[in-house]
Amino acid sequence: MIPELFPQGYLHYLAGGLLIGSAVGLLFLLTGLIGGMSSVFTTTWSYFSRASYFRSERSLRSRDWRLVYAGGLIVGALVYLGMSGESFQTGVSARRLLTGGFLIGFGARLGNGCTAGHGICGLASLQLPSLLAVIIFLSMAIGVAHFMRWLEVA
Amino acid sequence: MRPFFYLAVLVSGALFGYGLSVATMVRPEVVLDFLLFRDLGLLLVLGGAMGMALIAYQLGPRLMQSPLLADHFYVHYAKLDARTLIGAAIFGVGWGLSGVCPGPAIAGLGVGNWPMLYALSGIALGAYVQGRWFPPR
Numbered sequence: 001m002i003p004e005l006f007p008q009g010y011l012h013y014l015a016g017g018l019l020i021g022s023a024v025g026l027l028f029l030l031t032g033l034i035g036g037m038s039s040v041f042t043t044t045w046s047y048f049s050r051a052s053y054f055r056s057e058r059s060l061r062s063r064d065w066r067l068v069y070a071g072g073l074i075v076g077a078l079v080y081l082g083m084s085g086e087s088f089q090t091g092v093s094a095r096r097l098l099t100g101g102f103l104i105g106f107g108a109r110l111g112n113g114c115t116a117g118h119g120i121c122g123l124a125s126l127q128l129p130s131l132l133a134v135i136i137f138l139s140m141a142i143g144v145a146h147f148m149r150w151l152e153v154a
Numbered sequence: 155m156r157p158f159f160y161l162a163v164l165v166s167g168a169l170f171g172y173g174l175s176v177a178t179m180v181r182p183e184v185v186l187d188f189l190l191f192r193d194l195g196l197l198l199v200l201g202g203a204m205g206m207a208l209i210a211y212q213l214g215p216r217l218m219q220s221p222l223l224a225d226h227f228y229v230h231y232a233k234l235d236a237r238t239l240i241g242a243a244i245f246g247v248g249w250g251l252s253g254v255c256p257g258p259a260i261a262g263l264g265v266g267n268w269p270m271l272y273a274l275s276g277i278a279l280g281a282y283v284q285g286r287w288f289p290p291r
Contacts (some may be wrong), residue, residue, distance in 0.1 A: 005193070045282055092182045096252050109253075
């Protein structure tokens with residue numbers, strides 16, 4: 001049963017998840033900040049764009065720490081690469097990454113959260129709208145992944 | 155005070171990125187395998203992360219007057235409105251198409267996953283279009 005559900009093993013998934021949750025918890029206990037990941041793609045535009053939404057007080061106030069947080073993400077992955085030597089390049093096509101990326105950026109910002117913002121921070125804050133968002137994006141993603149798989153096979 | 159504040163943010167981000175790498179979430183193939191029900195590992199990642207964050211979010215403000223390096227705890231608020239639900243649906247389509255979400259797209263660069271630059275460009279562009287032409291009223 002277990003090997004079928006987790007063909008790559010399950011410990012690294014659990015360990016990674018606990019590390020990610022510890023990171024979000026640590027950020028909160030030290031700085032009080034809610035560590036979602038999609039907002040940085042909005043607030044960083046405020047360095048370049050004069051559009052009012054990007055230059056809102058809330059955006060300007062959080063843009064620096066969000067950029068540092070994103071930089072930390074790369075540093076952490078680099079540390080992992082240094083320790084394990086496991087680099088990885090995806091085989092998913094550029095077209096799927098680009099169009100998928102566009103929908104991810106647009107949708108996450110319209111709905112004010114992604115897998116981290118709604119999935120981790122929102123659920124940990126016991127927010128009902130976040131639970132609904134998670135159920136919706138999981139269902140859509142499962143549907144689309146199966147549809148794409150069907151297109152490839154057909 | 156400020157240097158420690160930003161150091162704390164950097165260290166938290168690094169721990170997040172390290173965790174994403176350990177959990178192999180920087181590999182879109184693993185995420186797509188989950189969405190196709192071939193490997194349920196992502197549930198453990200989300201569950202583990204949510205559990206740890208839940209402890210910090212629920213106990214922190216009860217046990218501490220303020221965070222160690224700032225004067226108050228922020229509160230995560232999500233509105234139950236059409237924007238949240240439609241946004242989540244669009245996000246889900248992109249996630250299912252690419253196997254990528256914002257955190258792993260950024261962290262992927264650290265493990266040399268260069269094709270993630272396509273995803274990052276797309277995300278940045280999508281966020282721009284949202285903020286420029288579809289901001290909340």
